[in-house]
Amino acid sequence: MIDPVARPLPWQTATLLAIKPVTRRVKSYRFRIAFDRPILAGQHVDVRLTAPDGYQAQRSYSIASAPGADGTIELMIEGLPDGEVSGFFDSVAEIGDTIELRGPIGGSFVWRPEDGGPLLLVGGGSGVVPLLAMLRHRAAAAPQVPALLLYSVRNASEIIAAEELAVRARDEAHFDLMLTLTRAGGRRVDGAMIGEALDRLGAPRHVYICGGNAFVGQAADLLLDAGIEPGLIRTERFGG
Amino acid sequence: MATRGFTGRRPPEATRERLPPGQYLEQDFPVLQIGPNPRIDMDRWSFTLREGSRPLKSWNWEEFSALPRTAWRGDIHCVTKWSKFDTGWEGVSVDDILAAAGISAPTEYLLAEGYDDYITNVPVADLTGPKAMVATHYEGKPIEPDHGGPARLLVPHLYFWKSAKWVKGLRFTKKDEGGFWELRGYHMYGDPWREQRFTGD
Numbered sequence: 001m002i003d004p005v006a007r008p009l010p011w012q013t014a015t016l017l018a019i020k021p022v023t024r025r026v027k028s029y030r031f032r033i034a035f036d037r038p039i040l041a042g043q044h045v046d047v048r049l050t051a052p053d054g055y056q057a058q059r060s061y062s063i064a065s066a067p068g069a070d071g072t073i074e075l076m077i078e079g080l081p082d083g084e085v086s087g088f089f090d091s092v093a094e095i096g097d098t099i100e101l102r103g104p105i106g107g108s109f110v111w112r113p114e115d116g117g118p119l120l121l122v123g124g125g126s127g128v129v130p131l132l133a134m135l136r137h138r139a140a141a142a143p144q145v146p147a148l149l150l151y152s153v154r155n156a157s158e159i160i161a162a163e164e165l166a167v168r169a170r171d172e173a174h175f176d177l178m179l180t181l182t183r184a185g186g187r188r189v190d191g192a193m194i195g196e197a198l199d200r201l202g203a204p205r206h207v208y209i210c211g212g213n214a215f216v217g218q219a220a221d222l223l224l225d226a227g228i229e230p231g232l233i234r235t236e237r238f239g240g
Numbered sequence: 241m242a243t244r245g246f247t248g249r250r251p252p253e254a255t256r257e258r259l260p261p262g263q264y265l266e267q268d269f270p271v272l273q274i275g276p277n278p279r280i281d282m283d284r285w286s287f288t289l290r291e292g293s294r295p296l297k298s299w300n301w302e303e304f305s306a307l308p309r310t311a312w313r314g315d316i317h318c319v320t321k322w323s324k325f326d327t328g329w330e331g332v333s334v335d336d337i338l339a340a341a342g343i344s345a346p347t348e349y350l351l352a353e354g355y356d357d358y359i360t361n362v363p364v365a366d367l368t369g370p371k372a373m374v375a376t377h378y379e380g381k382p383i384e385p386d387h388g389g390p391a392r393l394l395v396p397h398l399y400f401w402k403s404a405k406w407v408k409g410l411r412f413t414k415k416d417e418g419g420f421w422e423l424r425g426y427h428m429y430g431d432p433w434r435e436q437r438f439t440g441d
Contacts, residue, residue: 006439007439008438008440008441009425009439009440013241049246049248050246051243051246051247055248057248057249058321060320088243088246092244092246093245097245099243100241100243105425106425107421107423107424108420108424213270213271213386217271217277220277221277223276224279230276230356231357233276234274234275235273235275237270237271237272237273238270
């Protein structure tokens with residue numbers, strides 16, 4: 001798994017090619033950017049915005065697109081009401097704008113086709129974004145690898161890539177989707193749900209969990225309770 | 241390069257002076273780690289100094305808890321851009337750990353090792369002085385598992401990935417060997433004030 005990258009990671013200029021709504025609060029942003037190293041599914045980029053007086057703000061965002069050679073990446077950014085950077089994307093950014101970013105970053109929460117499966121992906125809310133990159137990569141490069149996405153969101157209007165996931169679940173023989181809505185009488189991820197996911201998928205070779213802090217902690221504990229080896233589980237979290 | 245339409249939300253000057261470049265002030269305490277919290281049996285907990293694979297000295301929890309205590313309060317900085325101010329920690333300084341072992345550091349470098357098999361490299365000179373401790377308490381209470389309890393390394397002048405959670409020992413190495421993140425593109429040293437996030441920064 002170790003792939004030492006001994007080269008500096010330069011800031012680069014990326015051009016915004018397209019903006020599309022994903023959910024009420026999340027939008028997709030496609031950038032033209034040519035990295036000097038390959039992207040791995042699950043990685044993120046750092047974005048840096050600069051005010052006229054030189055003040056800068058940086059944030060990290062997961063890459064949603066599968067690794068590809070077309071010289072573009074897709075980010076999905078939730079416009080947070082107080083978000084200094086996400087608020088810029090939500091209400092200021094326009095097609096044709098240029099911003100600085102650098103990447104791809106991260107060598108832990110990544111999946112390569114040769115890593116194989118079965119692949120258990122557990123996502124909460126916008127934590128599904130790096131998992132979506134893995135699913136897209138898997139479909140293109142290793143469709144025989146069994147994969148199951150257990151995806152928890154508050155309500156149906158917040159499902160990221162809802163149609164894409166439904167189509168994948170229908171058309172891809174080895175991809176299985178379990179969706180749970182937590183609001184309005186819904187159900188949070190629990191031990192029985194993890195048990196069902198493991199029954200449907202078989203023993204996973206790799207587990208990736210991404211979401212808010214409490215969600216990831218609980219999902220990881222439930223998987224350990226179910227007997228999954230800790231070394232198979234990779235986590236990525238956002239929020240305090 | 242100014243970003244069209246970006247004005248930003250500058251923190252007050254007193255905050256800005258304490259924030260290393262590229263950081264923002266966080267009030268919560270985010271959790272970043274590569275996998276699940278390890279399940280640690282306190283009856284079998286130990287903290288071990290090694291030179292290479294050779295153990296030099298080991299303490300169980302009771303013995304470690306009896307070592308001289310150190311307190312520190314100040315700011316911490318995570319490479320994922322958040323900083324948190326005025327965090328209060330207690331534990332055992334690395335100076336006191338070496339003194340209790342009756343040794344001086346046998347090499348200039350080491351790898352801190354966690355119960356989750358995470359490793360990270362730190363020069364010995366950045367741990368002694370006393371610049372670092374093995375912390376057992378945060379704000380007066382035992383450190384929660386999410387934040388690395390029962391014991392974590394605390395090296396507050398470097399990015400927080402150097403402050404290995406669930407630490408189980410320090411392994412002295414002849415050379416400066418990269419740890420988990422350092423072998424995955426992150427900086428070997430990680431000084432937030434020089435913004436050493438990634439290789440070459």
